[in-house]
Amino acid sequence: MSIYDTLNEEQKKGVFTTQGPVLLLAGAGSGKTRVLTHRIAYLIEELGVSPWNIMAITFTNKAAGEMKERVEHLVGMGAESIWVTTFHSTCVRILHRYADRLGYDNHFTIYDTDDQKSVMKDICKRLQIDTKLLKERSILSAISSAKDELISPKEYELNAMGDFRKQKIAQAYNEYQEALRKSNAMDFDDLIVKAVELLKADREVLENYQKRFKYIMVDEYQDTNTAQFELVRLLADASHNLCVVGDDDQSIYKFRGANIRNILDFEKVYPEAAVIRLEQNYRSTKNVLDAANAVIRNNKGRKSKTLWTDKGSGNPVHFRQFDQAYEEAEFIADDVVRKKREGIADYGDCAVLYRTNAQARLIEERFVVEGIPYKVVGGINFYARREIKDLLAYLKTIDNGRDDLAVKRIINVPKRGIGAATIAKVQNYADIHEMSFYDALCQVDDIPGIGKSASRLDAFVTMIQSFRSKVEYYGLEGLIKDVIETTGYVSELEASDDEDAEDRIENIDELISKMVSFETAHGEPTLGEFLEEVALVADIDNVEAGNNKVLLMTLHSAKGLEFPHIYLAGMEDGVFPSYMTIVSDDPDEIEEERRLAYVGITRAKEDLTLSCARMRMIRGETQINAVSRFVGEIPQELMDNRAPVSRYRVMQQNEEEYGFAGKSESTYRPVATLKPRRTAAENKPFIAGGGLGSLAVAGISKGVGAVTGGKPDYDVGDRVKHVKYGEGTVTGLEPGPRDYKVTVDFDNAGQKIMYAAFAKLERI
Ligand SMILES: Nc1ncnc2c1ncn2[C@@H]1O[C@H](COP(=O)(O)OP(=O)(O)OP(=O)(O)O)[C@@H](O)[C@H]1O
Numbered sequence: 144m145s146i147y148d149t150l151n152e153e154q155k156k157g158v159f160t161t162q163g164p165v166l167l168l169a170g171a172g173s174g175k176t177r178v179l180t181h182r183i184a185y186l187i188e189e190l191g192v193s194p195w196n197i198m199a200i201t202f203t204n205k206a207a208g209e210m211k212e213r214v215e216h217l218v219g220m221g222a223e224s225i226w227v228t229t230f231h232s233t234c235v236r237i238l239h240r241y242a243d244r245l246g247y248d249n250h251f252t253i254y255d256t257d258d259q260k261s262v263m264k265d266i267c268k269r270l271q272i273d274t275k276l277l278k279e280r281s282i283l284s285a286i287s288s289a290k291d292e293l294i295s296p297k298e299y300e301l302n303a304m305g306d307f308r309k310q311k312i313a314q315a316y317n318e319y320q321e322a323l324r325k326s327n328a329m330d331f332d333d334l335i336v337k338a339v340e341l342l343k344a345d346r347e348v349l350e351n352y353q354k355r356f357k358y359i360m361v362d363e364y365q366d367t368n369t370a371q372f373e374l375v376r377l378l379a380d381a382s383h384n385l386c387v388v389g390d391d392d393q394s395i396y397k398f399r400g401a402n403i404r405n406i407l408d409f410e411k412v413y414p415e416a417a418v419i420r421l422e423q424n425y426r427s428t429k430n431v432l433d434a435a436n437a438v439i440r441n442n443k444g445r446k447s448k449t450l451w452t453d454k455g456s457g458n459p460v461h462f463r464q465f466d467q468a469y470e471e472a473e474f475i476a477d478d479v480v481r482k483k484r485e486g487i488a489d490y491g492d493c494a495v496l497y498r499t500n501a502q503a504r505l506i507e508e509r510f511v512v513e514g515i516p517y518k519v520v521g522g523i524n525f526y527a528r529r530e531i532k533d534l535l536a537y538l539k540t541i542d543n544g545r546d547d548l549a550v551k552r553i554i555n556v557p558k559r560g561i562g563a564a565t566i567a568k569v570q571n572y573a574d575i576h577e578m579s580f581y582d583a584l585c586q587v588d589d590i591p592g593i594g595k596s597a598s599r600l601d602a603f604v605t606m607i608q609s610f611r612s613k614v615e616y617y618g619l620e621g622l623i624k625d626v627i628e629t630t631g632y633v634s635e636l637e638a639s640d641d642e643d644a645e646d647r648i649e650n651i652d653e654l655i656s657k658m659v660s661f662e663t664a665h666g667e668p669t670l671g672e673f674l675e676e677v678a679l680v681a682d683i684d685n686v687e688a689g690n691n692k693v694l695l696m697t698l699h700s701a702k703g704l705e706f707p708h709i710y711l712a713g714m715e716d717g718v719f720p721s722y723m724t725i726v727s728d729d730p731d732e733i734e735e736e737r738r739l740a741y742v743g744i745t746r747a748k749e750d751l752t753l754s755c756a757r758m759r760m761i762r763g764e765t766q767i768n769a770v771s772r773f774v775g776e777i778p779q780e781l782m783d784n785r786a787p788v789s790r791y792r793v794m795q796q797n798e799e800e801y802g803f804a805g806k807s808e809s810t811y812r813p814v815a816t817l818k819p820r821r822t823a824a825e826n827k828p829f830i831a832g833g834g835l836g837s838l839a840v841a842g843i844s845k846g847v848g849a850v851t852g853g854k855p856d857y858d859v860g861d862r863v864k865h866v867k868y869g870e871g872t873v874t875g876l877e878p879g880p881r882d883y884k885v886t887v888d889f890d891n892a893g894q895k896i897m898y899a900a901f902a903k904l905e906r907i
């Protein structure tokens with residue numbers, strides 16, 4: 144029996160149609176990724192294609208790793224030379240060889256979000272942009288969207304005619320690209336844009352890669368953007384052997400520029416394309432699959448398709464509603480422990496998915512209490528930590544003195560008496576002479592007014608040069624240890640009263656370990672190679688393979704993965720779908736959230752548990768939320784649907800007393816957002832991690848108790864303004880047991896009922 148016998152007829156078609164364009168469109172768990180791995184095996188084993196001529200691109204490093212593993216499992220030797228990567232790694236590899244043809248140094252730096260923000264801050268100052276009106280973040284996000292669409296600063300400027308805001312952004316965009324180029328740096332979006340630019344501008348490079356990549360495959364094609372499609376199209380232009388697989392129902396990256404038209408228009412770009420559809424789901428039990436089908440059916444803008452399975456019904460979909468978010472977390476932890484005890488599941492079989500990273504904390508804390516091994520995917524990325532960024536800045540400076548940000552980050556860290564005024568003088572000199580900051584440092588004697596600082600700057604340069612001269616012979620491990628030793632970075636931490644010092648030192652140890660293992664795995668790698676790898680580590684890569692831990696991650700990170708037991712936490716309107724989506728009233732946005740729900744549900748193989756809480760504290764505010772509409776879309780008969788569980792009656796009392804009950808159930812939006820007022824004495828329970836249990840409840844009751852509630856200075860019919868919801872009209876005002884209860888019809892946020900003291904409404 145060959146490996147291909149395990150495929151169904153349509154899957155076989157996907158595997159055996161190797162020549163010309165192929166579009167494989169199919170629902171979750173139907174074996175799309177499996178078709179790709181078998182297709183690679185088939186090309187190598189049956190058609191004798193060299194692994195070297197095959198490229199497979201997917202969305203995350205984790206998915207790429209899994210795909211590579213699956214292929215290696217199928218074909219064994221030779222698989223390592225297949226190019227299985229993400230779009231970004233692909234482009235880095237290309238640019239690493241040829242960036243000089245675009246006027247960059249091949250040793251360019253990759254800027255992360257923090258780096259981008261500091262560059263943009265400078266630019267806004269220089270261009271006198273009022274960042275209260277036009278935030279750095281908004282400018283950066285506009286630039287990012289432009290890059291997704293391959294719109295250059297010049298084109299952006301042309302499109303901005305007559306629009307003041309856009310004109311400002313155009314100016315900033317232009318300056319930003321200049322600044323990056325001067326620092327020999329690219330941001331994440333640039334990687335794709337510059338690779339496309341290179342392939343378009345340089346025939347030799349294009350033909351080189353076209354000859355190399357005779358077979359190109361793209362997984363999760365629904366989430367590619369215009370720039371990414373252009374890249375693949377260019378590479379496949381000679382062979383046309385391009386196979387893309389995706390599911391329009393799982394398109395969840397519109398906010399990052401994913402262009403669903405790429406799927407819909409594939410047949411227009413390639414009229415000769417073979418189109419294949421798969422309908423059998425091999426992943427999930429029937430109950431899970433039916434639940435997913437029932438939810439996604441509510442989206443209007445989709446090609447209708449229904450997946451089926453020949454698996455049994457399996458367990459019903461579990462659903463639990465709790466009063467408090469911490470009770471939900473307790474339940475999930477208890478349930479995992481129960482499954483482990485009863486031999487139903489191991490830790491590694493379980494994953495908890497949620498809408499936003501912040502939701503992880505409560506669950507995490509509960510897992511710690513119960514001693515459950517877990518791993519949060521995402522959260523604060525290791526490489527975003529201060530001490531790690533500092534040391535990486537040293538390494539970047541040593542590798543490429545042209546990265547101004549890196550040099551400035553560490554020129555006075557640890558402190559060596561180089562102040563802001565001195566730095567400004569050096570920068571000024573560098574600007575005038577159009578050189579990098581580091582090059583200016585090297586000419587310190589020519590910088591006017593530098594005075595006594597000259598010797599300090601000199602010492603810095605000498606130190607960096609000395610590191611540089613030694614890199615080659617003592618390798619990465621020797622280098623990082625020397626940097627720590629010579630700069631005194633760790634000894635400064637040890638001596639400091641920074642309460643995180645110990646953690647930071649541990650992190651530094653972790654960095655050393657990473658460098659050592661990188662060195663072992665790559666055999667005498669260059670410093671540049673290490674930095675490149677680091678810049679590309681997506682959050683999900685922090686997952687160590689093969690360890691038996693419950694994974695906690697956002698729904699977005701879970702795409703393409705599967706687990707026997709899935710917990711979807713925070714199934715509340717206002718959390719998921721997100722509050723912003725609900726108030727936007729844009730059906731497209733709700734549909735995108737629904738696709739995310741579909742992605743979440745379809746990750747489960749055997750068992751799916753949905754949970755939610757009536758009250759949840761989000762950014763210090765207690766929200767009262769109704770059950771997510773997506774839960775409501777799952778037919779009752781698929782669910783076990785037990786009555787909401789509560790061990791804390793106090794909340795129900797509060798509900799009766801303050802009249803929340805019923806309201807949250809009937810309207811699908813948070814009916815009240817309470818900002819508890821705190822006195823200094825009451826502050827503690829809000830911040831402390833220990834008294835988790837009592838957090839929100841105590842907050843509300845104490846908060847309310849503290850309110851003496853005089854009559855507000857507005858009345859029914861008045862126009863008012865709320866910090867978060869904007870403007871609206873007061874439609875109700877009645878005295879409650881302790882405070883006035885005010886109802887406001889907000890212009891953009893719908894109706895809200897709030898306590899006057901919490902609402903802090905301003906009459907306008
Ligand atoms: N013909 C088959 N026989 C047995 N198992 C299969 C078959 N096809 C797929 N599977 C299994 O079904 C599961 C889902 O497959 P796969 O991950 O390839 O689906 P997918 O379409 O890529 O899903 P997603 O849309 O979530 O990315 C995997 O465990 C895979 O091994």
Ligand SMILES: [Mg+2]
Nearest residue numbers: 175176362703
């Ligand atoms: Mg897949």
